Amino acid sequence: MDDHLVGVLSNIGMISFIALSAYLLLIVGEISFGQQAFFAISAYASGIATAMWGWDFWPGLAWGTAVAAAAAVLVGIPTLRIRGLYFSIATLAFAEMVRLVFEVFKYQVEIDGEMVGPDGSDGFRDIRYIFENDITAVEYMLMIYGLLAAVLCAFFLLERSRLGSIFRMIGQDPVLAEMQGIDVTAYKILALGLAGLVAGIGGGLYAHLTTFVEPKIFNVMLGVHSLAYGLIGGLGTAFGPLIGVAIDIGFLESIRAISGYRMIAFGGLVAVLLIFRPRGLLDEAAVNWIRLRLRRRHA
Amino acid sequence: MLEVRDIVTSYGKIEALRGVDLSVAAGRITCLLGPNGAGKTTLMMTIAGILNPSRGSISFDGTELVGQTPSRIVGHGIALVPENRLVFPDMDVRENLLAGAYLRLARERAEVDRDLDRMFERFPRLRERAEQNAGTLSGGEQQMLAVARALMARPKLLLMDEPSLGLAPLMVEEIFRIIRDLHSDGTSIFLVEQNAHMALQVAHHFFLLEQGHVTFDGTPGELAEDEVIQRAYLGSQANG
Numbered sequence: 263m264d265d266h267l268v269g270v271l272s273n274i275g276m277i278s279f280i281a282l283s284a285y286l287l288l289i290v291g292e293i294s295f296g297q298q299a300f301f302a303i304s305a306y307a308s309g310i311a312t313a314m315w316g317w318d319f320w321p322g323l324a325w326g327t328a329v330a331a332a333a334a335v336l337v338g339i340p341t342l343r344i345r346g347l348y349f350s351i352a353t354l355a356f357a358e359m360v361r362l363v364f365e366v367f368k369y370q371v372e373i374d375g376e377m378v379g380p381d382g383s384d385g386f387r388d389i390r391y392i393f394e395n396d397i398t399a400v401e402y403m404l405m406i407y408g409l410l411a412a413v414l415c416a417f418f419l420l421e422r423s424r425l426g427s428i429f430r431m432i433g434q435d436p437v438l439a440e441m442q443g444i445d446v447t448a449y450k451i452l453a454l455g456l457a458g459l460v461a462g463i464g465g466g467l468y469a470h471l472t473t474f475v476e477p478k479i480f481n482v483m484l485g486v487h488s489l490a491y492g493l494i495g496g497l498g499t500a501f502g503p504l505i506g507v508a509i510d511i512g513f514l515e516s517i518r519a520i521s522g523y524r525m526i527a528f529g530g531l532v533a534v535l536l537i538f539r540p541r542g543l544l545d546e547a548a549v550n551w552i553r554l555r556l557r558r559r560h561a
Numbered sequence: 562m563l564e565v566r567d568i569v570t571s572y573g574k575i576e577a578l579r580g581v582d583l584s585v586a587a588g589r590i591t592c593l594l595g596p597n598g599a600g601k602t603t604l605m606m607t608i609a610g611i612l613n614p615s616r617g618s619i620s621f622d623g624t625e626l627v628g629q630t631p632s633r634i635v636g637h638g639i640a641l642v643p644e645n646r647l648v649f650p651d652m653d654v655r656e657n658l659l660a661g662a663y664l665r666l667a668r669e670r671a672e673v674d675r676d677l678d679r680m681f682e683r684f685p686r687l688r689e690r691a692e693q694n695a696g697t698l699s700g701g702e703q704q705m706l707a708v709a710r711a712l713m714a715r716p717k718l719l720l721m722d723e724p725s726l727g728l729a730p731l732m733v734e735e736i737f738r739i740i741r742d743l744h745s746d747g748t749s750i751f752l753v754e755q756n757a758h759m760a761l762q763v764a765h766h767f768f769l770l771e772q773g774h775v776t777f778d779g780t781p782g783e784l785a786e787d788e789v790i791q792r793a794y795l796g797s798q799a800n801g
Contacts, residue, residue, distance in 0.1 A: 424666070428650070431660055434649045437611060441643065443635035443664040443714065546651055 268399045270516040272471055274507050275406035279464025280484070281491035281503035282413060283457040288492050290453045292342070292431040295485045296353030298358040299337075302480035304330040304465030306364065306380060308472035309475065312369025314371050314379050318468065319391050326469075338451040345436070357485055364477035368432040378404060385476030389469050406467055408425060417500035450505040490532050496544030505543060562587040562749055563608070563639075563718060568617035570600075570607045577603040579773035580617070585718065590740065590750045592760045594793040595770035600751045602644055604770070605722045609641040610634040623716070636664055638717035642724060644753075650696025654687050657695045657706055661713030673713070680709045683742075701732035708739060712748075715754040719743065721752045725759065737763055747791075757793040761786060769793065 283297045308326025311317040317325070341352040370379035380386040392402055420426045431439040432446050440446045469475050491506030509531070514524040539545060563585040570578040577600045585591045595601050599698040608619055619626040626634055627637040640661070648657050658680055659666065663767055664671045681688035684705050690698060695706060699763040704724055721740070737759050744750055744763075754760035759766065760779040768790055769777035777784060777792070 269684055425655060427660070428663075430652065431649055434651055435646065437631075438643070438649065439660075440611070441609060441635065441641055442660050442710075443632045445630070445632050515777040 263400055265399065266516075268403050270398070270512060272399070272403045272406055273516075274511045275403065275410050276464050276468045276471065277488070277491075277511055278410055278504050278507050279413065279467070280488040281495075281507050282417065282500060283461035283464075284485075285384045285492040285497070285500065285503040286417075286453055286457040286460065288489075288497055289433050290429050290450055290451060290540055291436060292453075293350045293489065294353040294454075295489065296337075296355075296357030296484060297457065297461045297488050297528070298480045298482070299353075299357035299473060300330040300334055301459035301465035301468070301484070302357075302360055302364065302475075302477070303333050303473045304462035305469035305480075306367075306386060308414060308466035309469040310379065311388055311436040312470070313386075313389045314369075314373070315331040319395070322391070323463070323466040323470075326466040327459055330462030330465060331455050331459035334461075335451055335455040338454035342450040342454065343447055354482065354485070357480070357482065359479050361477045364480070385474055387474050389473045390414075392470050393473070401424075404471040406471075409463055409467070413463065414500055415502075421500070490528070493542055494531060494535055494543030496548065498541065498544050498549035502542050502544040508517040521532070539560075562622060562752065563622040564618075564620045565604070565608070566618045566620075568604070568607060568614045570603050570612050570614045577773055578607065578614070581717070581770070581775055583768050583775055584779065585749065585751045586766065587717075587749050588744075588747065589765040590744050590752060590763050592752045592754055592764035593770055594754060594757050594760060594767055594789065595796055596792075597755075598772075599770045600773045601770055602722055605641060605720050605753060608634075609639065609643075609719060614661070614786035632664075635714060635716075636713075639720060640711035640714045640716035640718075641720040642707045642722060643705075644713045644722040644726060647703045648695035648698070648710070651694060653692050653694055654698070654706060655691045656711050658687075658710055662715075664714065676713055676715070680712065683739075684709050701728050701735070704728060704732075704736060705739070708736075708774070712743070718749045718751060721757060723749065723753050725754065725756050733759060743798065755793070757790045758786070761789065 280297050280301050284294060287294045304326035307329040308322045311322035311325045312319060337353070341349050347511065364380065365383045367380050368382050369380060370377045378388050428439070428444055428449055430445065431442070432449055436446050437506050487510065491510065492503040493506070494509060495505035496502030510528055514527050515521055520527065533544065565581055565583050568578050568581045571718065581600070581604060593601055593604065603612060607614050610626065610633070613635065614627055617627070621637055622640060624637055626637070628641055649660060652660070655677070657766065658731065659673070663799060665673055674718055681691070686702055687706060687709060690702065695703065698706060708721070708724065724736050724740070733756065740750060740752065740763055752764070764781055766780055768775050769789070771792065
């Protein structure tokens with residue numbers, strides 16, 4: 263397999279996690295501009311675990327993911343009590359805070375005569391677990407897609423579960439949901455925790471693929487993009503945000519001839535879709551239509 | 562059963578309720594009449610816990626409701642059929658009904674299923690539309706669905722905010738028939754209505770709310786119907 267293609271596909275896979283995490287919050291009717299914070303927290307935490315503490319990859323990834331989810335719950339407790347725009351603004355502020363903390367965060371240890379660990383704005387080098395353990399690019403890509411498939415399965419189960427219908431009720435009308443006896447704030451905090459977890463998986467995978475993370479990667483554009491993926495691809499199914507990622511990373515960013523125009527094309531695409539398909543390509547109506555066609559074919 | 566004492570609820574600096582006192586008796590249909598902007602919906606939202614009063618108390622069978630969240634208040638046995646905010650539009654009729662039984666679903670699934678069947682018997686139109694998205698129902702059907710959903714919570718007290726608003730005359734008759742049925746099944750009902758004529762036929766007791774105050778408290782017949790209607794639509798200033 264061509265190296266460039268493997269790289270592009272791996273990127274699509276990793277960014278899909280953060281897109282799914284923003285999508286989960288859109289289901290409960292909250293807009294977050296700060297999912298990149300949880301991506302970043304897990305990238306650092308899992309990198310620290312494998313490169314500095316000598317942990318294996320899987321426990322390291324699980325640790326990073328858990329830290330990201332815990333951070334999300336802690337952010338949610340004060341911010342999700344307030345309705346309206348405040349949550350969006352708070353997530354943006356939190357994500358910038360996290361980025362600025364990583365700009366000054368220094369924590370290094372000496373390993374084999376070299377200093378390893380986060381070094382403020384110079385970033386965090388040598389997260390070399392997959393190279394030291396001879397995991398090839400293709401194998402790592404398969405690991406990414408294995409995890410992505412697992413997360414997608416979880417989303418589909420969620421959409422059919424009681425928890426999923428509670429999330430949808432909250433997304434459609436939080437006041438009416440509260441009147442049915444649902445503790446809306448608690449479920450929103452849970453949704454943010456799960457979203458932090460999903461973003462965390464992506465962040466941990468990202469750190470180990472690139473071997474190097476620096477604070478400026480996790481700027482607000484990453485968060486805005488992950489939000490836009492759901493809006494482009496559609497809010498009717500978890501496949502929606504993946505389509506958004508595939509269009510942006512797979513097409514606009516990776517084809518050299520057009521990558522210079524990526525932001526222009528991406529912004530235009532968002533604007534056009536918001537006018538003509540405000541809930542994305544695969545919106546609820548499109549998903550119902552597809553389901554109906556599939557059912558008819560089977561019948 | 563429900564005691565509202567000196568309730569003041571404000572939107573910013575504007576006081577919509579300026580010290581409301583009223584009580585709702587168990588097993589009765591109580592009706593709240595009043596002109597637009599008198600604060601009727603505000604009172605319903607305050608009882609349901611969606612708005613927080615700045616003063617006063619609301620007690621329900623001895624439990625203080627002020628300061629509790631809407632979900633706790635539902636748990637105490639009060640269900641609200643809100644005005645203009647009837648259904649979850651992108652969920653089907655069955656899912657909407659199950660949403661009403663949210664607090665009971667985990668513990669008593671079999672009971673809930675039986676109640677669901679009972680609702681479909683009582684509202685045959687809802688059975689026909691069980692798999693249809695609630696947003697595609699007509700106004701009257703959505704109102705029925707909202708009532709049925711509230712009943713799925715098995716409330717001790719059902720609050721209804723203008724259930725006949727915007728409905729065709731036949732549908733209004735139907736809604737009032739349902740209200741009578743519910744009462745004869747033992748549900749206590751507290752109803753906000755603009756349709757004073759219909760309301761006075763079913764209510765055992767009624768209150769007039771004008772500009773944030775209760776200005777009349779009595780039974781139908783104590784006040785001539787034309788006077789009630791005048792005050793309910795126009796407020797008492799219109800008399801002078």
